[in-house]
Amino acid sequence: MTTRFLALLLAALVLLVPSTAGAAIVHAQSDASGLGHELAWTLDYDTASRALTIGVTHTRNDGSPAASDPPLAVLVMVQPNGLQRPFNLNSTAVTLGVADGFPDGTVVQPLVASSDGLPGVLNKGPQTYNIPGGLRVSANRAGLIDFRTLYTPPGG
Amino acid sequence: MVGDLAVSPGGVLLPRREILRPNPGLLLPGAQQMLRRPLERWKRYRTAEDALVAAATLDATLGTKAQSGTSTASLTTSAAAAANSLIVVGVGYFAAGGSGITVNVTTAAGLTWASTARTNSGSVNSQLWYAYAAAGLASSSVITWTASASTCDWMIGGASFLGMNSTPTPLATNGAAASAQPWSSGSIVAGAVNLGVVAAFEDGSGTATSTSTAPLTELIDFASLGQTEAFTLAYDLASASTATLAGSWSASLSHAARGAAFPIASGVAAARPPRRRSFMSRYVPRSGARYR
Numbered sequence: 001m002t003t004r005f006l007a008l009l010l011a012a013l014v015l016l017v018p019s020t021a022g023a024a025i026v027h028a029q030s031d032a033s034g035l036g037h038e039l040a041w042t043l044d045y046d047t048a049s050r051a052l053t054i055g056v057t058h059t060r061n062d063g064s065p066a067a068s069d070p071p072l073a074v075l076v077m078v079q080p081n082g083l084q085r086p087f088n089l090n091s092t093a094v095t096l097g098v099a100d101g102f103p104d105g106t107v108v109q110p111l112v113a114s115s116d117g118l119p120g121v122l123n124k125g126p127q128t129y130n131i132p133g134g135l136r137v138s139a140n141r142a143g144l145i146d147f148r149t150l151y152t153p154p155g156g
Numbered sequence: 157m158v159g160d161l162a163v164s165p166g167g168v169l170l171p172r173r174e175i176l177r178p179n180p181g182l183l184l185p186g187a188q189q190m191l192r193r194p195l196e197r198w199k200r201y202r203t204a205e206d207a208l209v210a211a212a213t214l215d216a217t218l219g220t221k222a223q224s225g226t227s228t229a230s231l232t233t234s235a236a237a238a239a240n241s242l243i244v245v246g247v248g249y250f251a252a253g254g255s256g257i258t259v260n261v262t263t264a265a266g267l268t269w270a271s272t273a274r275t276n277s278g279s280v281n282s283q284l285w286y287a288y289a290a291a292g293l294a295s296s297s298v299i300t301w302t303a304s305a306s307t308c309d310w311m312i313g314g315a316s317f318l319g320m321n322s323t324p325t326p327l328a329t330n331g332a333a334a335s336a337q338p339w340s341s342g343s344i345v346a347g348a349v350n351l352g353v354v355a356a357f358e359d360g361s362g363t364a365t366s367t368s369t370a371p372l373t374e375l376i377d378f379a380s381l382g383q384t385e386a387f388t389l390a391y392d393l394a395s396a397s398t399a400t401l402a403g404s405w406s407a408s409l410s411h412a413a414r415g416a417a418f419p420i421a422s423g424v425a426a427a428r429p430p431r432r433r434s435f436m437s438r439y440v441p442r443s444g445a446r447y448r
Contacts, residue, residue: 153328
């Protein structure tokens with residue numbers, strides 16, 4: 001009787017505890033450099049909460065402040081279905097498409113970081129965003145996020 | 157054209173050589189200048205650029221290494237690198253322990269190594285390591301990389317190049333990751349003609365092959381069946397000041413690519429072609445000065 005009770009209690013506890021099976025933080029990072037400047041970024045995507053945390057630094061190669069913001073700095077995330085989600089690192093505007101539930105094809109909207117409620121991501125430390133529709137990662141054992149970086153350094 | 161004669165732009169039948177290389181005596185003085193000066197300028201810059209490109213050459217392919225499930229991996233060079241060569245090694249690794257794992261050179265073979273940032277997505281990483289070998293590097297030299305933790309699958313390949321700047325800090329770098337057949341460094345804005353080198357590493361197929369997109373020349377393309385991974389290294393000796401180094405896998409695969417633009421020795425700036433001006437602007441006096 002006691003054993004059966006404990007088994008039932010254990011089963012109830014298992015059901016009560018939120019399942020995190022399959023949830024993961026998928027990480028990506030890269031940099032682009034040129035003309036004495038460097039744009040380095042890291043990205044963490046929480047597949048459970050769908051929160052996207054991005055940290056971007058833009059400096060001269062020696063780490064001193066950049067001459068100016070880059071004329072072009074875009075992190076293009078590419079979904080497994082081929083949909084591209086360009087994330088403008090200057091304006092934090094993201095381009096969304098039909099697959100994201102936007103009937104008019106593509107919309108652009110600036111994202112505001114949930115961490116500080118402000119736009120902008122360059123040299124601000126990690127900023128967390130909730131991208132409408134979330135972000136799909138590649139279904140493979142590496143949990144790969146498809147991306148490429150478009151970067152034109154100051155003076156380029 | 158009749159035999160060695162040809163029709164000049166003015167409609168006069170002249171010896172062909174006089175049209176290709178006009179006899180100043182046949183032209184008005186102003187026309188002589190108009191023909192000669194832009195031609196001389198073009199030849200001067202053309203010569204500088206050709207010399208620059210000719211100075212950079214592939215020295216040797218230094219071999220490959222594939223290794224599974226270890227925290228270290230060593231490349232034993234299969235050829236010697238000449239003195240005053242730039243050695244570039246691509247390191248692709250699958251870090252089963254997570255995306256935060258980094259690698260470093262722990263056996264340097266007497267060289268001072270530096271690296272680009274790594275391009276990482278998930279467990280897939282690609283990175284370029286480079287060193288200037290003033291005294292060269294003997295065949296069978298051992299270079300070892302050690303991971304920060306856990307175990308990795310490794311695929312490594314390198315080459316050496318001559319005519320490169322002895323301070324090989326890349327002019328520019330970029331990288332990209334994708335689950336697709338095409339692989340690419342992304343656009344690299346170097347600002348000068350350079351040696352472009354790119355390494356791409358995929359996880360998912362042990363039989364995949366890569367085809368580099370022109371003008372890249374493929375140096376290394378090998379796969380490891382047991383690791384279900386493949387690696388490629390390619391270069392362009394005269395990569396444009398803004399270029400994308402790219403290729404394609406034989407199948408759609410998860411991969412990361414890393415590219416860099418290395419400075420060619422001396423005169424990099426001189427190799428930049430002159431800024432093109434309109435035809436008329438050459439003959440409009442500026443600041444009271446005549447066209448020179």
